[in-house]
Amino acid sequence: MPDGDAEFDDVDARLGAEALIVDVDGYEGPLDLLLTLSRTQKVDLRRISVLALAEQYLAFVNRAKTLRIELAADYLVMAAWLTFLKSRLLLPPDPSDEGPSGEELAAHLAFQLERLSAMRDAAAKLMARDQKGRDFFVRGIPEDVTRVRRVRYTATLLDLMQGYARLRTKEDFRPYSMERQNVMTLEQALERMRGLIGYAGDWTDLMSYLPDGWEADPKRRRSATASHFAASLELVKNGTIQIRQTESFSPIQIKALLNG
Amino acid sequence: MVEPEAQDIESLFEAPPIAEQERMVEAILFATEQPVTVAELNARMPHGCDAAEALQLLKKRYDGRGVGVVKVGDGWAMRTAADLSFLMQKETVETRKLSRAAIETLAIIAYHQPVTRSEIEEIRGVSVSRGTVDQLLELEWVKFGRRKMTPGRPVTYMVTEEFLDHFGLESARDLPGLKELRAAGLLENRPPPGEPLSSEDEDEENQVDMFEDED
């Protein structure tokens, strides 16, 4: 900090201002500040003079203002409220007034301060307790409990009957079902080919893998060819076989990949 | 349908002697870091065992030892004696230092639970930053309680079993100075004068429930 800055009248004022900045930063809101101020009264929080406290707070805020310290809005709201409280406490009660009396408001503020103070003490007591991992310790080598998970399947008689009913009535309305006898699924073809592929050391025409009884009928042959072709692609993907077609429309050939 | 079978089993596998049951409770508590409830103990021990009784015997046996049987919430656990902490320097885990705001918020939640965020703010006189509660939730010292039956149905916060475990408390009722604070009326939710009481009364009852009718 360069010396000789003459913004403040003297060094004391500057130090005072800096102290105040630090202080305001250090307070966690107006209630915290009020609690600190109230401690200067050195009495039971229930017996503090709220009037004196209000004056102290207002003096603090005024000083901060003259030093042009940015005060958070809630400090100013509290100042306004305390000014109101002060007027209520000083003026004789107006019987036509409906709001709470100055004493009630003052008592509530005292209660809030006492409660905050009590919570601070409680927090301190809590943190002073023996703590796990600092004062007492858990088992260092916990022996894990092995979880044996058993799945129990259940079904009710109703499930069973509904299932059966569903099956027996399916023929009546089956929107998507196909004539299965003329269809060969990818899974079926894959299973077939897995069994046969071990013997194919040489390039073999894919069509030779079609099962007996599926080559004649065109419908069946189409389905079997398609499923076998899809299955062979699956096997290529797995690295089980190689596939090739020498030119368009020529026979598709496959060959087992011998590992090792 | 199961009844006659269950009886057969009972006579077939008589409950082990209580000394043996005590050994079993000892082994189970010893093996785990987390507190174990009596119900869990009974579930793991052979049919017919009385874990609660065995537990009492075990607790007595460990009285004054280097390791003790302690109650944590609904569960039981074994922990080293606090007076031997000086031996444990090696084991100490540096926990992240909590801010003053976090410590105060924790205390308010513990003593006023279940408590809403706005109630915490009312007590502290400042708004509670998100990070403060997050930190407590992350430590698993604080959890969400049931929503409050007030307009907006705000969530409430409560302390967890992990909190009790960490601070060596049997239950939230054993918080230091709780009785005195309640007697002094400092745990009441007292609305500022001139504001309608609305449903606050109901809340106060809730809070009493928390500490008195639990278990």
Add this chain to the structure above:
Amino acid sequence: MVEPEAQDIESLFEAPPIAEQERMVEAILFATEQPVTVAELNARMPHGCDAAEALQLLKKRYDGRGVGVVKVGDGWAMRTAADLSFLMQKETVETRKLSRAAIETLAIIAYHQPVTRSEIEEIRGVSVSRGTVDQLLELEWVKFGRRKMTPGRPVTYMVTEEFLDHFGLESARDLPGLKELRAAGLLENRPPPGEPLSSEDEDEENQVDMFEDED
């Protein structure tokens, strides 16, 4: 010159009583993450302690308990007694609904037993995966029946006593017939006339009984 001083220190920090040392060893072994050697124990315990002796006392104390003091390599650790290892398992039973495929397969077996896999597939209209039948066999709701006297002599499936027990049936004949299913609102559509059971009826008298109310 040094002698008297050393003596002073020794008398100033007298070793704690052996019972106290035993507590210390207990707490250290409990809380430390690895087995601890006697040298390490001595280093951590107050001056003048005899960890080896305290350890032997502790070992004796835990003799026959649910937990024991055991030597692991060069170090010492506490372990649950081997005979109680069965307690270290926690069985969780998860109840799951049987899959639709399994229920349908089971229903077909129940209504048509003894039935072959290809017959099941015929009725379901889709292939029956190996897993489905295996699951039913594993549940002991289904068993193998006698082989069928048709080409290939395929195995047949039947339901078990266990199955009847689970579903509260005295026999498979007690399963409601189609007419009853329809009356109960479980069947909404009439099966196509003359279509269904003809082929299966030959197999088993039972089924004729079961479905005799079929038109």
